[in-house]
Amino acid sequence: xxxxxxxxxxxxxxxxxxxxxxxxxxxxxxxxxxxxxxxxxxxxxxxxxxxxxxxxxxxxxxxxxxxxxxxxxxxxxxxxxxxxxxxxxxxxxxxxxxxxxxxxxxxxxxxx
Amino acid sequence: xxxxxxxxxxxxxxxxxxxxxxxxxxxxxxxxxxxxxxxxxxxxxxxxxxxxxxxxxxxxxxxxxxxxxxxxxxxxxxxxxxxxxxxxxxxxxxxxxxxxxxxxxxxxxxxxxxx
Numbered sequence: 001x002x003x004x005x006x007x008x009x010x011x012x013x014x015x016x017x018x019x020x021x022x023x024x025x026x027x028x029x030x031x032x033x034x035x036x037x038x039x040x041x042x043x044x045x046x047x048x049x050x051x052x053x054x055x056x057x058x059x060x061x062x063x064x065x066x067x068x069x070x071x072x073x074x075x076x077x078x079x080x081x082x083x084x085x086x087x088x089x090x091x092x093x094x095x096x097x098x099x100x101x102x103x104x105x106x107x108x109x110x111x112x
Numbered sequence: 113x114x115x116x117x118x119x120x121x122x123x124x125x126x127x128x129x130x131x132x133x134x135x136x137x138x139x140x141x142x143x144x145x146x147x148x149x150x151x152x153x154x155x156x157x158x159x160x161x162x163x164x165x166x167x168x169x170x171x172x173x174x175x176x177x178x179x180x181x182x183x184x185x186x187x188x189x190x191x192x193x194x195x196x197x198x199x200x201x202x203x204x205x206x207x208x209x210x211x212x213x214x215x216x217x218x219x220x221x222x223x224x225x226x227x
Contacts, residue, residue, distance in 0.1 A: 036218075049215065099209075
């Protein structure tokens with residue numbers, strides 16, 4: 001069945017370091033891909049998305065490119081900040097596109 | 113525009129009881145989805161309602177049910193609670209669902225603790 005695999009955390013970085021969180025998926029058809037972020041005590045917020053192959057989603061300095069040939073959607077940021085500390089979830093739309101399947105989440109901790 | 117609201121935010125119940133959680137979507141949104149978040153299983157899709165009809169359902173037992181009202185507000189019910197039902201229950205709304213990359217907006221969640 002459809003699934004999402006993302007790198008295990010926690011990821012601990014110093015401020016201004018480069019961030020990569022890997023995400024790969026298995027899905028039939030042409031799913032849409034998302035990255036959501038969850039700050040402590042809050043619900044999920046959409047960070048970025050891509051709806052077709054080779055699309056690049058970007059927001060707040062984060063980027064991810066929809067790679068259909070490698071079924072990947074890796075999240076990157078050139079220079080992380082302490083305020084980026086959160087849990088990041090990769091997700092894929094499935095079941096005729098009306099629901100999301102999520103990866104296990106990657107906890108990012110950034111220190112100054 | 114007001115965001116997705118969920119009530120109550122916290123709930124403590126005992127095994128065998130039942131519970132009802134409520135979700136008010138963003139105005140104009142007709143799709144409401146429910147997810148369960150636990151440390152062990154992560155985020156799992158429960159079901160989705162669109163225009164008062166359940167359009168999609170995840171792999172959860174029949175003790176989990178839901179409904180949607182004509183104003184798009186949704187309720188989720190869990191009967192005969194088990195310890196393993198302790199979780200954060202998240203509601204998400206969108207205009208039409210996750211179709212074609214549509215953004216789903218999540219509420220803050222209801223944290224349920226079953227003792």
